[in-house]
Amino acid sequence: MDHCDGKSKKPPGKRRCRCTMTKLTMLLFVLTNSISVLLSSGAGAFLLRRYKPATIRLWDDSPALRADLNATQSALAASHVQLADLHARLGTANSLLQTLLAGMATQAAPAERQDAWWARELAGELKLGVVGSLPHRNVTGEVAAFPVLGFACVRFQDDLERYMNYMPGGECPSDESLAQHLMLKGCDPLPRRRCRPPSPLGHVQPLPLPKSLWAIPPDTSVVWDAYRCKNYSCLVHSVGEFDIRGREKSRWMRDDGALAYSIDGVLAARPNGTVRIGLDINGVSGTFAARMRERGVTVVTTSLNSGGPSGSFIASRGLVPMHVSPAHRLPFFDGTLDIVHWAAELAGGRPVADATLELALFDIYRVLRPGGLFWLDHFVFLVAQLNTTYAPMIDKVGFRKLRWNTGRKLNELSVSALLQKPMT
Template identity: 35%
Template sequence: MRKPNVLMKLGSFRGVHTSIFILGTFALLISIATLSKFYSIRSLLVADAFCNYNVDLKSEGRNGSQVIRGTVQIVMEKIRKEMSDLRDLPMDSSSPASLLRHSAFLADILGLLESVQEYLPLNEGIGYWHNSEIKAVHPLLKPKQQSDEPADYFLIEEIRKYVKVKPNRLGKQNFMGANGTFNSIGHTCFSMKKELEEYMDYDVGEICNDDWKLAQKLMVHGCDPLPRRRCFSRAPQLYSRPFYINESMWKLPDNRNVRWSQYRCKNFTCLASNATHKGFFKCADCFNLTDHEMPRWIKNVDIDPITNLTADFLIPEVLDIKPGEIRIGLDFSIGTGTFAARMREFNVTLVSAIINLGAPFNEMIALRGLVPLYITINQRVPFFDNTLDLIHTTRFLDGWIDFVLLDFILYDWDRVLRPGGLLWIDSFFCAKEDMNDYLEVFKMLKYKKHKWVVVPKRDKDDREVFFSAVLEKPPRPFRR
């Protein structure tokens, strides 16, 4: 009984090899036909062949690319069918390793054909042969057209190297299905060429310039994401170990652990005393951990004496909306991580997203033992769909923000919130005449309202109001 099985395996193994050999030969013939269609050996050796070359292509080239495109499409379909047949073969018809190798080979050929197909013109003869000035010019002698490659726009070599496509070293598709790595930069980087080239002008392998402020300027103005760099970031000269976690939450960090060269204040005591009076005006007391930060979200503060209302919700009452369900989330706010510190006491893990607006907010959050996420509002938040239990925001979404931008931000937050997740809008403030327009933007989410309050903001002569809400994302079961 063993011999027939061996013969069957040998037959199927030869059949696989034969099919691959036929398809490979077919692809090779197509490649040769494609080259011979556009280049002639005689045209390179005989001077008067230029005219014949143009006449032949003028009469035959109009349909040539369509024929080639159709043929390539046929080959691609045959390869796809062969790959499907290989997957459907029983595991005992040949060795699994051999089948996997042949399938990978076909996938590589398919990827190459698909990449070549993109460069074939859809309509040959339009725009090329109608230009009388270049009809008699051989393709090799035509003036080079302006490059569309992003790398050719910049002069600094490090930028050019970064944005160029990096092909896979083995010439095969990687596990993500790509034949190379494509590094990207923000589209505004092209309009900030001078600043970006200054940022990328460094010696490879050496210490980077102290230019984080330039980097943040690029990010805030839309050159985001920034390119990676091949230099070592600067660190404080006398870095000391952080405080232990049981004391770091509510204690100002060591001043030696921050580079202060780009700030008005040169230590945490200056920041806590609000000695600069500007530079981080939305969070003037954020570094005052003892008096200002510790009571927040635990005790009621700023109660309106007339309405007896406050825009501040307490963490325990919000967590009681979904007992035990709020575990991970994002705090997109202006602050030093106090909200994340308080939520940690309730066994909730939060990432704090913030940039350094006039003060070392990211360093402060990290030195407290929390996780800072250094991103701007220009970026899509780096979380997968339907993964977070909670998104909290305060002192960030205020009356300065454009309605369309607010739409994009809210839809992105909706994307990462799981069904049943909570969106906590904390003390959003704006002018009274604008409040209804902003409320309509929040209402368009069609979230369930657990808490919803509008309170006068007393420090602006009663011209502004606070809005706070806790909203629950619906499951949307009937939408595909």
């Protein structure tokens, strides 16, 4: 059965061959068993021997003939019983065989459909990372946990095979850009790999808190081969969000009564001390999380290394980075966060597609606890669609508006809003 069920790891051709051989073997077994029963009963030979015309004399009324006829009658009755039993066994075996074949077809079909998703048969490290399973048992009694893989990975098998082409147990290739390409195309999460990322040369220990919150980390804290910039000085000057001693130093410190909200003003919307843990979506450098940490709030920052080594930069400040792509379901339990901050950088300063935004809003609503805050920060919408699409969408999700500000630029509107998940 293990060759024909849905969990088989054999290639489709071999699996179908084994299934066919299994069916033939079972049919031969039934036929052989039937013939054996018939022959072992001796009924056929006995009947042939007793019904030779030359030995039957109806006019002979001798005791020997009567005894012979009586014995023949008894043998015939026993043969009828044996044949009836054999017929019943054949019926049972046939029914069982039909059930087994139907079960194998049902179980094999999903595996064959899954194999058909890929342009080529999986092999090597890619097969190990996609097909393998781990023993696991939870309260529902499940006993296997399978690797998680983005559904769109099947559309980029060439790139995925390049990503999984490495020496097991050795050093991972420098392919950060390839990983980002796959994730942004929907191949997220990627399969696990059995290799070690290269360690930076001359690594030094980070500064202690709170000094590390506002210090540029040394260049030796990260391997730069995968990035356009080769040091933090270049990164600070080319990407404004990394300028934590300049532009970033004043962000969220002042409320201008319009689009710019202050952190202290937002925290004042809830009773003191009730905002404890939160999420900053695509915070790039982690400045929002640093400001919140100064106020006793723990914030996780989701990030992509598309513009530079954001994750390493955030971690060097003593903050928590999390590698999550824009379309990824937020990796938090329902109703656990006190605040979620989403700035315009997630959309690259451009309007977000309707379906993408709606799915994201519902996911944010899911992870917030009742009474939790959602801070929409300088988000960009098309003027023609704000009141017809996006504002009704926010109401549809169920948020309550505590504050709402807009600012127009050409045919676009920037929106900042402080929303709240209702208590009931």
